[in-house]
Amino acid sequence: xxxxxxxxxxxxxxxxxxxxxxxxxxxxxxxxxxxxxxxxxxxxxxxxxxxxxxxxxxxxxxxxxxxxxxxxxxxxxxxxxxxxxxxxxxxxxxxxxxxxxxxxxxxxxxxxxxxxxxxxxxxxxxxxxxxxxxxxxxxxxxxxxxxxxxxxxxxx
Amino acid sequence: xxxxxxxxxxxxxxxxxxxxxxxxxxxxxxxxxxxxxxxxxxxxxxxxxxxxxxxxxxxxxxxxxxxxxxxxxxxxxxxxxxxxxxxxxxxxxxxxxxxxxxxxxxxxxxxxxxxxxxxxxxxxxxxxxxxxxxxxxxxxxxxxxxxxxxxxxxxxxxxxxxxxxxxxxxxxxxxxxxxxxxxxxxxxxxxxxxxxxxxxxxxxxxxxxxxxxxxxxxxxxxxxxxxxxxxxxxxxxxxxxxxxxxxxxxxxxxxxxxxxxxxx
Numbered sequence: 001x002x003x004x005x006x007x008x009x010x011x012x013x014x015x016x017x018x019x020x021x022x023x024x025x026x027x028x029x030x031x032x033x034x035x036x037x038x039x040x041x042x043x044x045x046x047x048x049x050x051x052x053x054x055x056x057x058x059x060x061x062x063x064x065x066x067x068x069x070x071x072x073x074x075x076x077x078x079x080x081x082x083x084x085x086x087x088x089x090x091x092x093x094x095x096x097x098x099x100x101x102x103x104x105x106x107x108x109x110x111x112x113x114x115x116x117x118x119x120x121x122x123x124x125x126x127x128x129x130x131x132x133x134x135x136x137x138x139x140x141x142x143x144x145x146x147x148x149x150x151x152x153x154x155x156x
Numbered sequence: 157x158x159x160x161x162x163x164x165x166x167x168x169x170x171x172x173x174x175x176x177x178x179x180x181x182x183x184x185x186x187x188x189x190x191x192x193x194x195x196x197x198x199x200x201x202x203x204x205x206x207x208x209x210x211x212x213x214x215x216x217x218x219x220x221x222x223x224x225x226x227x228x229x230x231x232x233x234x235x236x237x238x239x240x241x242x243x244x245x246x247x248x249x250x251x252x253x254x255x256x257x258x259x260x261x262x263x264x265x266x267x268x269x270x271x272x273x274x275x276x277x278x279x280x281x282x283x284x285x286x287x288x289x290x291x292x293x294x295x296x297x298x299x300x301x302x303x304x305x306x307x308x309x310x311x312x313x314x315x316x317x318x319x320x321x322x323x324x325x326x327x328x329x330x331x332x333x334x335x336x337x338x339x340x341x342x343x344x345x346x347x348x349x350x351x352x353x354x355x356x357x358x359x360x361x362x363x364x365x366x367x368x369x370x371x372x373x374x375x376x377x378x379x380x381x382x383x384x385x386x387x388x389x390x391x392x393x394x395x396x397x398x399x400x401x402x403x404x405x406x407x408x409x410x411x412x413x414x415x416x417x418x419x420x
Contacts, residue, residue, distance in 0.1 A: 020159055043259065057262055062191070066184070066187075
């Protein structure tokens with residue numbers, strides 16, 4: 001057991017957990033932040049994607065204990081009173097059906113828009129599809145997810 | 157996952173001591189393979205020694221014409237590094253094609269090399285570039301390092317600290333990715349470097365990464381995609397599975413080699 005301390009969605013948290021606790025379990029079971037979904041548990045589907053120190057990471061393939069002092073943002077931490085522009089864009093463009101993969105899609109979307117803007121690169125639909133390599137959706141066929149992220153890029 | 161005790165030493169000496177004292181202890185470098193196998197109970201170390209907190213383990217620099225990459229440097233860091241892009245753009249491009257963005261943010265070059273997955277990308281680059289694998293005790297030439305699938309020259313408790321890559325004149329990698337895993341169904345790295353012209357193949361061989369003599373000979377006499385047209389690529393010793401037969405992989409080796417030469 002280790003007392004793991006980190007900052008989650010701007011709030012300092014500390015929990016005594018077994019060393020084998022995955023970040024996804026830490027968020028869902030210890031902090032009750034159940035917006036981070038566990039889809040495949042084999043690092044393929046991306047439903048558990050969160051931001052760790054500003055970078056996308058698969059929470060199901062990271063030990064919580066290894067993130068001592070890290071800053072984590074989950075889907076719950078994205079809206080600031082109003083919904084985040086990425087969330088609004090997914091709503092407006094019907095970028096989800098069952099919604100299970102959506103938290104990961106939105107966290108990945110925010111990351112790619114932020115990164116491409118910082119690097120001064122154009123986020124084309126082809127680039128969005130490439131960037132979504134690690135996020136699987138079984139409902140939408142991806143078209144509206146790509147549209148949502150493109151739309152959000154103009155609002156962010 | 158079975159219970160495990162986590163250690164995060166500050167020094168290489170402490171890491172070596174923790175590995176020796178632990179119960180079937182393993183090094184944790186990025187965990188993108190190790191944690192997945194632990195979840196499936198295919199690995200069950202009693203102790204994990206995280207090397208990412210050790211000074212000098214992360215980072216990219218050059219010393220004259222040698223590129224030095226710390227073992228715990230992530231694929232995303234290698235892919236995004238201006239130093240790597242200048243020294244060997246083919247290596248940066250290779251790193252940018254490993255897994256997906258989230259995996260590249262955690263997976264490390266040292267972890268990939270220590271694991272030596274027969275379909276991993278980095279082994280092809282290291283062998284083609286004649287890189288040196290630096291550990292806490294010695295320097296190992298890539299020629300001696302890769303010893304078959306999931307097998308390396310590393311001794312028990314030995315830890316990779318860095319890799320050294322001399323600047324090549326030309327180098328590039330072309331991968332035909334297995335669509336679900338994004339590992340190489342066939343990946344070919346071509347290099348014209350200090351160790352001569354080399355062509356290495358990953359993903360296809362029954363025994364992991366290997367050099368292809370026929371393709372090397374053809375490229376040595378003429379560095380062009382057309383020079384490879386007449387080379388016979390045998391299916392002998394190649395994998396045959398649900399993702400592709402041996403003759404299909406043999407065909408892909410030549411196609412990927414030509415694409416790599418065109419990109420170099």
